[in-house]
Amino acid sequence: MTTSQTDPMIGRLIDGRYQVRSRIARGGMATVYLATDLRLERRVAIKIMHGHLADDSTFKNRFVQEARSAARLAHPNVVNVFDQGQDSDMAYLVMEYLPGITLRDLLKDYGKLTPEQTIDIMEAVLSGLAAAHKAGIVHRDLKPENVLLADDGRIKIGDFGLARAASANTATGQALLGTIAYLSPELVTRGVADARSDIYALGIMMYEMLTGEQPFQGEQPMQIAYQHANDAVPAPSAKNPAVPAELDELVLWATEKDPDRRPRDAREMLDRLLEAEKSLRGEAVLQPTMVLPPAFEVDAGETQIINPAIRQQVAASTPAATDTLTKAAQKRRSKGWWLFALVILLAGVAAGTGWYFGAGPGSLVAVPNVVNTAPDAAASRLVKLGFKTTQAPEYSTTIAKGMVSSTDPAAGVHAAHGSTVTLRVSQGPKPVTIPALAGKSLDEAKGLITGVGAKVGDTVQQFDAKVPANTVISATRADTGADISGGGPYFEAAAVNLVVSAGAIPDVAGKSVEDATAALAKVGLLTSAGPQSYSDTVPEGKVISAQPQHEPVRPNDTLLLETSKGPEPVAVPDVVGKNWADAKKALTDAGFQLKYSAIADVAPSAFVVSKISPGAGTEQPKGSTITINFAGF
Known part of the structure; x- marks a missing residue:
């Protein structure tokens, strides 16, 4: 059964623009198809996320991240991203189409590469990665599968699906999504990645290209991860004596377990590679790399890097082949000479084709x-x-x-x-309408703002006894300061500032200064000594009130604690010589308690005050007791 019969995407028109022709590859997150851009009339590769992942925001964000990361780069050694979008429930990514093979395919066909071939490929990969690192992008998933070798000789890095901003330097579970064989020690142990993590992966790739195998192997992924975290990568020459010392040193430098001892980015490693190349090729002129079909399968649509010396290496390391393999090798050699002849022919007509192209x-x-x-x-x-x-x-x-x-x-x-x-x-920012925000919870208000394409600006709290805590009191436009609490027109990506209630200021009346300070500190308020006042109701030394220095009150503001001096002192009235009825009224009106013989209440006007204690004119606290003596008693 053909792919077109089993894959419903074949023949589909995506977003009214991209006509799907055939399937190229399928991965864990997406399938890549060959398509035609009907608007620009060109072939493109379109990467479509698997349907069962479309509802998973994490995968969708990672898919979009690939587009954003790669779109920031314009470099001959990085796969160009042309477009990204969504058609119905399908998220897709449009890239340039590069017919050819991957570095993994090349390694499968030839096992290991020569030092010269390794230098050529690494130079292209490091050039593209240097551009990414300069733009602040870490690839995080470098491996031979993501190095593309085009039929026309171009070498490009693809699949920036795990790329992140280099300045973030954060640890997430996604870090371990990279192929375990190329993960740096810091990614294995701490989940932290930066440009030096990409350098480590390139060092492992370079070892594999020079030796034909990865430095660390095991039956379980955890065994390989353990070796990355604890063991040093051996020199490639220990496995392949043909590897020169310059490349040994480059691999060992790139795969240092301590990130600080590696090249700081791809540019620094590229400079060292170019020095090694100059040293090696200055000693002997090497034959240029050629592009030929795979070792045991003749197909003009596939690509492979080989030079005349590689056939001798393969023949020397391969046991006697069957007749079939012998015929395949002869066919491959004959096609190689045919390609060489074709190059000569093309050189003869270069003047005409050079003008056209x-x-x-x-x-x-x-x-x-x-x-x-x-x-x-x-x-x-x-x-x-x-x-x-x-x-x-x-x-x-x-x-x-x-x-x-x-x-x-x-x-x-x-x-x-x-x-x-x-x-x-x-056309400037897209117009949007902000919904009413006053009275909404903070989380609800944030959702309403971002839901229309605006963004949340400054959020400040203030105390309000009438508005519940964590509720929006008011909202303003960040550009003009105009009130937008009830909603109104605005623009996409413009910020909305929010004022949110912190609830009521705690009531600290009657508390000690220490207790009042602790209660206010719990809600983010500071305190300072305030005035002292007389109080008939608050005991001496206790807090009468917490006084704001300005309105509104916000967290980290300072309140002045007003404390009580107790009741205010009052001068004792002079009632000596007055009858009891008048004297009693004068003393009680002044706020004193009285101690006297109860018999005086029988006939108040008949009793005359002869003495009071404390004496008349002395200042006494309100509520204190005055002792009364009467004449004749």
Whole structure:
């Protein structure tokens, strides 16, 4: 049964633009198809996430991350990413199509490579990776399967599905998704990856290219991981004596267990590789690498790197073959001479074809970067290079309205003379409508903001006795400060600032200063000594109130603690010589308690006060007791 009969994607039109032709490969997360871009009339590779992963946000984010990481790079040794999107429930990624094989296929066919072939391939891989590292991108999944060898001789790095920003340097479970055979010790033990982790993986790949096998092997993945974490990678020459000392040193440097002792990035390792190449090729002129079919399968659609010396290596290390293998080798050699003859023939007509592909209508020109320039100026520059142009609107949060925000094809992509480059002109940020936010919980408000494409700006708390804790009090536009608590028009990616209730300030009246300070500290408030006041209700030394120094009160503000001096002192009235009725009224009105003979209440006006204690005129606290004596008693 053919692939077209079993795969429903064959023949499908994706997003009204990409016509699926055939399946190229299938992986754990996605399937790659050969497709035709009907708009630009070119072959592309389209990577479609498996349907059962479409609802998993983690996998979908990782899929989108691949597009964003690779799209940031424009380098001859990195697979170009043209487009990314979603058609119904399918997430897809559009890349340049590179007919050929992978480095893994090459190693399967030939076991190990010569030092010269290894240098050629590593030079291309390090060049592409150096561009990624310079852009702040760590690949995190370098292995022979992700090194593509195109039929036309180009070598490119692909599959940035695990790439992360180098500055993040974070540890996640995703770190161990990289193939275990190429994981650095820090990824195995701590889950931390940076540019030096990619260098370690390249060192393992280089060892495998020179020796035909990986340095660490085991029946279980954990056995291999343990060796990466604890054992030193041996010199390749211990397995293959033909490996020169310069490449031994490069492999050992790249695979140091301590990341600080490795090259800091791909550029530093590339410089050392070029020095080694100069040293080696300065001693003997090496024959150039040729592109030929696989060892035991003649197929013009597949690619392999080989030079004349490799046949001698293969013959010397391979036992006597059967007649079939002998015929295959003879066929391979005859085709190699035919290709050599073809090269000579092509050199003879290079003048004509050179014009067609170099300056004529068949040439390819890199699309220049015209982002953030005026459309007329961008069109003029493109026309001078032989392109046609058209314009299309596009919302942008980073490029000013009226300026070019992106191009299709993207900057750095090679396109044919006379092809059309679409200039996408920024319309500014996309308008959005913010829902009402006041009265919503903080989490709910954040979801409403991000749900329409805006972003959450500054979030501050303030104490409010009328609004429950963790509830939005107000919202404002970050650009103008205008109130947007009840919702209103805004723009995509613009920030909304929120004021959120921290609840009521705790009531500390009647508490000791220590207890009041502790209670306020629990909600993030500081305290300082405040005024002292008389109080008839709060005992001396206790807190009367916590006084804000400004409104509104927010966490980390300082409150002044007002403390009690007890009741206010009052002068004792002079009632000596007055009858009891008048004297009693004067003393009780002044706030004193009285101690006297109860018989005086029988006929108050008949009793005269002869003495009081404490005496008249002395200041006594309100509520204190005055002792009364009467004349004749």
